[in-house]
Amino acid sequence: MSKPVVAIVGRPNVGKSTLFNVLAGEMISIVKDTPGVTRDRIYADVTWLDKEFTMIDTGGIEPESKDIILAQMREQAQIAIDTADVIIFITDVRQGLVDADSKVADMLRRSGKPVVLAVNKVDSFEKFMPDVYEFYNLGIGDPVPVSAASRLGIGDMLDAVIAHFPEHEAEEKEDERPRVAIVGKPNVGKSSIINKLTGKQRVIVSDIAGTTRDAIDTNVKYNGKDYVFIDTAGLRRKSKIKEELERYSIIRTVTAVERADVVLVVIDATEGVTEQDAKIAGIAHERGKGIIIVVNKWDAIEKNDKTMKEYENNVRRVLSFMPYAEIMYVSAETGQRLNKLYDMIDMVIENQTLRVATGVLNEIMTEAVAMQQPPSDKGKRLKLYYITQVAVKPPSFVIFVNNKELMHFSYTRYLENKIREAFGFRGTALKFFIRERKEKDQ
Template sequence: MSKPIVAIVGRPNVGKSTLFNVLAGDNISIVKDTPGVTRDRIYADVEWLNHKFTLVDTGGIEPESKDIILSQMRDQAQIAIDTANVIIFITDVRQGLVDADAKVADMLRRSRKPVVLVVNKVDNFDRQMMDVYEFYNLGIGEPHAISASGKLGIGDMLDEVTGYFDPEMENEEESEIPRIAIVGKPNVGKSSLVNKLLGSNRVIVSDIAGTTRDAIDTTIMHNGNEYIFIDTAGLRKKNKIKEELERYSIIRTVSAVERADVVVLLIDATEGVTEQDAKIAGIAHERGKGMIIAVNKWDALEKDDKTIYRFTEKVRNTLAYMPYAELLFISAKTGQRLPKLFETIDMVLQYQNLRVQTGVLNEILTEAMAMQQPPSDRGKRLKIYYMTQVSVKPPTFVIFVNDKELMHFSYVRYLENKIRESFGFRGTPLKFIIRERKEKEQ
């Protein structure tokens, strides 16, 4: 199921980040202990009533001059138009309607995307309503009065936002055809890879409209199996500001990863693994996707008998939080090891969907506890009653214990390693949920 994407657009200082933080609440998607994952929160998972969506903050740089503000806002609006299913356009009742708002409203109106117009900083609905109505002049529908900092009017606004969601998208049946997102920094060879895979498989390219104008879904046949490749290439922005460009590509990556089963992170062998690679990998890791790291342009590297080991070590250290990721060395240009890419995708898909019986899991658990006693604290020892698998994609396990506080992260990691020793689960993260049961409930 792919979640709708909602983007926030607006001038500097109208309260974009405040609104973002209020909506994201505690379920901010950035995991604190994942190294290399972006610090500035660009996106978060939000739930409202029965709707789940990904919220994206397109803001970023706070420019000095008016002209730069307008061009920045146009860029942000364009990102939102390209990637979002619904756009929240936020304005400020205290500053009133300004020229930049009107220009951006024109762009949004022409895009034919659903736009929810929000007027922020309304602390007194009775007194300030006349000022709110002024925003009808933007011609993009009814203005919704809110106070992000006072948390007023948020529910009505969310009802409006979720009202635009396409029920088919939210209830999209899992298609049988696996979706593979090719992600990575600009110019790492994403398009050449897809083209090479296409070439060697000679299939009609069907352009299924992706969520973005230029992420094209391509169906590829290999050995009688169909795959949909989501290509995030095609950053056509000639943007001077590197930070914006990076933000743009990360937002695009989030929307591709959201729809994928398996993510192939392409790394440039000539550059080595970079911080942005780690950020992109972190997005897939948090979303529990199958993960393959493909080192491209391997043919372009001068090699000796140690090169592959050194490179592997470097990748494993930088992406230490995903030791499960499969690693391949390929060349999109020469086609080196591309058949192996399909084999690896098939294997990862199998593990993403693997279910382990409860009986077998508990045998592993008993054995693991015998080999290494569960931790104790101030005389109280952790008791683990049993463990069961509750879902796949990613495989998710619930562990029932007497006291959640005693379940150290390191012991969960130990149990995860034991499960992997028995079943492999290569290329997929595993998720563990710890539940407490009091002794008397036994």
């Protein structure tokens, strides 16, 4: 099931980033070898009680003039309305209620999305409560007093946030249709691929970066099977600032990837694979999704007998953190190999949901340990007791060992390779959790 997305919106200096950092705090999951995860902490995974969600910071506003501040706040609110399941609207008790707050509150109210109104910098409830009541005037529900800096009231705010999460696990189970997100930089041909696959010209495509409007889910029947395509091409506007456009497309990517089973990462063959491609692919990798790297505009490449091999080596080098990802060469223009994508999507989903019997896993592990001794440190040798699969999407395994410290990343990778040799698992990440069991527990 996909995690809900919660976005933070608010004026400059009301404490958005303080709150984001407090919530992300220890909870941010940074994957060491994934590019672009640490540098721009636009999003973080947060767990509160038994609920997990993805939190998004819609952006900082630093301009001087009031008009620009309002324009940018509206922009942020629009991003939040477009992508989030719940919106946290932050205001500042010390500055009081200002005009920009009311205008943004109107937008949020009209959107019909659930909004939690947080009044920040309330370091003393006794002293500030009369000022907090003023925020009832925004007409978007009860203000929740918090202090991000002193960490007061955060629990109440999160309770209010998760109260809006849909209780829809039952419905989701019935919807067995594979969900496929199409992601990539602007202008790599995402919309053209969707148009070709769905046979509809429903996304306006033009050559100006960022002109496609509106992400729409498209249902497609192919060979009697239903698929849902989630399109991230939708940038609502042309931004003058490159960083902003990039931030917006990363937010769109995170929310689309969150809802998908399989992610098609589209790369422009004529441009080659770039840092930005790696950043976008990293989001899908971090979230354990099925991944197919789709090299588009392949018809525009001058080829000889070595072209594909060289190209593949290059893609594998830049995306070295996901060696399991499948690669396909297509052309949305000519339709070359596009229908093969359906078979590839089916195969990746099969691998994402594959369950391996515990007995078989333990045989593979025993054999692997016999072939390559586990590492030891200061006379202590790692012992592996038992392995079992605990989840699918992505396939996740727990390994019980005598000492977690001795279980090096490289040995986990070695076991992963052995499991992949036996079962393939092409196109999907595998997750491993190492648990310690003392000798006497055996």
